[in-house]
Amino acid sequence: xxxxxxxxxxxxxxxxxxxxxxxxxxxxxxxxxxxxxxxxxxxxxxxxxxxxxxxxxxxxxxxxxxxxxxxxxxxxxxxxxxxxxxxxxxxxxxxxxxxxxxxxxxxxxxxxxxxxxxxxxxxxxxxxxxxxxxxxxxxxxxxxxxxxxxxxxxxxxxxxxxxxxxxxxxxxxxxxxxxxxxxxxxxxxxxxxxxxxxxxxxxxxxxxxxxxxxxxxxxxxxxxxxxxxxxxxxxxxxxxxxxxxxxxxxxxxxxxxxxxxxxxxxxxxxxxxxxxxxxxxxxxxxxxxxxxxxxxxxxxxxxxxxxxxxxxxxxxxxxxxxxxxxxxxxxxxxxxxxxxxxxxxxxxxxxxxxxxxxxxxxxxxxxxxxxxxxxxxxxxxxxxxxxxxxxxxxxxxxxxxxxxxxxxxxxxxxxxxxxxxxxxxxxxxxxxxxxxxxxxxxxxxxxxxxxxxxxxxxxxxxxxxxxxxxxxxxxxxxxxxxxxxxxxxxxxxxxxxxxxxxxxxxxxxxxxxxxxxxxxxxxxxxxxxxxxxxxxxxxxxxxxxxxxxxxxxxxxxxxxxxxxxxxxxxxx
Numbered sequence: 001x002x003x004x005x006x007x008x009x010x011x012x013x014x015x016x017x018x019x020x021x022x023x024x025x026x027x028x029x030x031x032x033x034x035x036x037x038x039x040x041x042x043x044x045x046x047x048x049x050x051x052x053x054x055x056x057x058x059x060x061x062x063x064x065x066x067x068x069x070x071x072x073x074x075x076x077x078x079x080x081x082x083x084x085x086x087x088x089x090x091x092x093x094x095x096x097x098x099x100x101x102x103x104x105x106x107x108x109x110x111x112x113x114x115x116x117x118x119x120x121x122x123x124x125x126x127x128x129x130x131x132x133x134x135x136x137x138x139x140x141x142x143x144x145x146x147x148x149x150x151x152x153x154x155x156x157x158x159x160x161x162x163x164x165x166x167x168x169x170x171x172x173x174x175x176x177x178x179x180x181x182x183x184x185x186x187x188x189x190x191x192x193x194x195x196x197x198x199x200x201x202x203x204x205x206x207x208x209x210x211x212x213x214x215x216x217x218x219x220x221x222x223x224x225x226x227x228x229x230x231x232x233x234x235x236x237x238x239x240x241x242x243x244x245x246x247x248x249x250x251x252x253x254x255x256x257x258x259x260x261x262x263x264x265x266x267x268x269x270x271x272x273x274x275x276x277x278x279x280x281x282x283x284x285x286x287x288x289x290x291x292x293x294x295x296x297x298x299x300x301x302x303x304x305x306x307x308x309x310x311x312x313x314x315x316x317x318x319x320x321x322x323x324x325x326x327x328x329x330x331x332x333x334x335x336x337x338x339x340x341x342x343x344x345x346x347x348x349x350x351x352x353x354x355x356x357x358x359x360x361x362x363x364x365x366x367x368x369x370x371x372x373x374x375x376x377x378x379x380x381x382x383x384x385x386x387x388x389x390x391x392x393x394x395x396x397x398x399x400x401x402x403x404x405x406x407x408x409x410x411x412x413x414x415x416x417x418x419x420x421x422x423x424x425x426x427x428x429x430x431x432x433x434x435x436x437x438x439x440x441x442x443x444x445x446x447x448x449x450x451x452x453x454x455x456x457x458x459x460x461x462x463x464x465x466x467x468x469x470x471x472x473x474x475x476x477x478x479x480x481x482x483x484x485x486x487x488x489x490x491x492x493x494x495x496x497x498x499x500x501x502x503x504x505x506x507x508x509x510x511x512x513x514x515x516x517x518x519x520x521x522x523x524x525x526x527x528x529x530x531x532x533x534x535x536x537x538x539x540x541x542x543x544x545x546x547x548x549x550x551x552x553x554x555x556x557x558x559x560x561x562x563x564x565x566x567x568x569x570x571x572x
Contacts, residue, residue: 001053001226001238002166003198007100008082009090013113013149017082018056020149021159022046045227045239048163053227055239056080057198076198077169077237078107080162081139084114085126085146089133095345097137098277102348104334106138107169109145109161116148172237177389178202179259179328180240181295185252191223193249195258197296199240205233211261212247214325219247219258255297259328265386266326267354271306271318271365274337274349278314284346285310292321294335299323303337304360311347318352320360329354330389331367355387370402377405378433397436406437413437417444417451424452424489448492466495466505473508474538474546499545499552512536512546513555516563517570526562 006014022044044056057076079100083093100108110130115123127144134140143161147154180197188194204210208221223243224231234240242258276284285305292301305311306318329351336348352365357375365371369388373379378401379387381394394400396409413434417425427435427449438444438451445452465486469476479487487503490496497504515535519527533543547563550556554568 001055002078002169002171003055003057003076003237003239004078004080004162005057005076005100005105006080006082007096009084009087009092009096012082012084012087012090012093014080014082016149017080017111017113017147017158018044020147020152020155021162022056046159048159048166050163050167052163052166054162054166055227057239076105077171078109078165079105081108081110081142082113083110083126083130085112085118085123086114088126088129093133094279097134097139098279099336099345099348101138102275102334102336102345104350107142107165108139109143109158109165110134110139111158112144112146113149115146116151116153172200174202174236175389176202177260177263178204178236179257179264180204180242181297182252182256182258183254183296185249185254185256187249188243191243193219193244193247193252194241195244195249195252196239196241197258199234199238200236203233203235204240204242208260210244210258211264212252213257213259213261213264213266213328215251215256217247217251218261219244221245255295255299257295257328263386264328265354265383267329268323268326269320269356270323270329270351271320271353271356271363272335272349272351273316273365274311274319274347275316276311276313276347277345280313280344280346283310283312289340290346291338291340292323292335293338294327294329294333297327299325299327300340301337306360306363306365318363318365319349320356320363331387332389353387373400374402377401396433396440399433399436409433409437410440414441414444417441417453420450420452424450426488427451448489448494450489450492463490463495466490469496469503469505470507473505473511474536475542476504476508478503497549499549502542502545504542504546504549509546509549509553513550513568513570514572516550516556517565517572520563520565520569521572524565526559526564528561529563532563 006018008014023046046054046056048054081097083089112123112126112130118126123146127146130144134142143165145154145158145161147158149155178199179201180195180199182195182197184196186194204221204224206221206224209218210221211218221242222245224234225241226234226238244252286303290301290303292299301324302322304320304322306320308317311317331351331354333351334348335351336345338345352367353372356363356365369384369390369392372384372387378399380398381392381400382398384400385391392400395406413430424447427438427446430438438446443453463486465479468479471477487496491498495506497506497509516527516532519531519535529540529543529547532547533540536543536546547556550563551558551566554566556563556569557566
């Protein structure tokens with residue numbers, strides 16, 4: 001489906017033209033029908049001869065309803081620009097054209113309406129005037145179709161023109177990241193809360209749980225409709241009505257976005273590129289009361305110009321915009337900026353960074369993912385996707401970074417390993433990224449929780465502490481306090497055993513197991529600690545921790561004051 005927004009001056013026949021094209025009256029409000037003036041957004045649908053479907057958003061043309069117009073043109077593919085042959089180009093024609101340009105719309109068809117009320121000469125003059133007005137705009141070269149909605153003159157020609165237009169205009173992409181900005185919310189009899197909007201970014205299904213942003217509410221999709229047809233799922237690029245459960249319609253309204261919460265970063269400030277209108281008669285600075293139009297909402301904001309103090313009419317620059325509430329924005333989102341005091345559109349642009357980390361005086365925003373990564377040095381794949389809308393491959397675990405930062409990390413860990421020497425580096429002392437980097441190092445090995453260079457001599461196997469403990473297996477001299485690092489390495493390697501603060505060579509426990517096995521062979525009913533002590537020719541200081549280790553390892557079991565054979569008692 002292609003979504004087409006009408007635009008143009010009040011009373012130039014936009015709603016009448018939509019009705020002639022679709023058979024549907026887009027003016028839904030009683031006040032609109034009474035006044036003959038579109039106040040709020042209207043919607044209508046039609047099928048073209050090619051089979052392509054069109055959804056029209058009929059937006060107000062009157063200056064007093066410019067805010068509603070801005071809510072309607074977000075997320076459209078092209079425009080049907082309406083100029084009455086009887087009046088020609090008017091001030092709101094110009095403003096609507098500039099707003100469409102600021103919102104990034106690049107395709108359109110022009111309808112020269114009320115052609116039946118003018119003679120051929122005036123019609124030609126009106127045609128020439130429109131051509132002149134659209135020079136150097138996105139509508140330059142667009143088809144201009146004379147029509148009379150009341151008599152039907154030119155309507156079929158206009159439909160053919162719209163068919164040709166939509167043939168070359170791409171529809172919305174499915175990036176599996178749906179977002180629907182609400183432009184209407186109401187309570188439907190027997191259904192409850194209903195919202196409408198243009199779905200972009202991804203598919204929605206019945207029973208999907210959505211977050212409402214701004215705010216913390218959630219809602220479940222009870223039903224989906226498009227073009228009065230019920231669906232169980234809907235793809236992006238459609239005008240959609242959603243029946244929502246678990247939320248009151250009074251909590252809903254224009255400007256609220258429906259999204260999957262985990263996919264979106266909520267921002268209250270963003271950096272953006274902005275184009276100032278050349279028709280402005282004053283500079284733009286941080287001074288002033290500004291209104292931001294993004295999605296379907298209007299927000300009072302503060303701005304700061306990045307770089308110079310102010311922006312001159314017709315210039316382009318960068319601004320940091322501060323929001324009163326958090327919004328789910330993405331780089332590339334279009335916006336319009338108006339100055340509330342003067343009630344005029346000053347410019348518009350697109351979002352560059354939804355989570356700026358540099359001070360405004362240092363920021364140099366752009367749309368590159370590389371910049372986002374560079375400014376943070378390290379960022380997870382999921383967080384990067386939330387900030388940019390792009391899924392990238394990680395470079396280390398779940399992390400994304402630059403080649404330079406990764407190289408620096410690997411060098412850092414390599415240096416730590418080399419400094420640790422023959423004992424190696426305790427992996428537990430490293431942070432998450434350092435541990436991941438170990439797997440990317442060459443000529444290192446990890447064993448028993450330590451990492452060392454492969455060319456390092458293994459000093460633990462013949463370490464002096466181990467040699468000293470092995471001199472007298474059952475009454476060993478204990479290591480000094482200065483040997484904690486070496487002891488930790490020997491314990492991790494399993495060459496030394498410790499119990500109750502006493503250290504033994506592992507071979508001492510092996511030998512003690514054999515000695516106890518011989519004792520139990522003669523006394524299967526059990527032996528005492530004293531008997532084990534005497535058999536080992538040691539003291540109670542060493543006998544008790546040896547017995548504790550034998551119990552722990554299953555060589556023996558304790559029965560009152562006796563030790564009996566356990567499941568791992570050596571067979572003699």
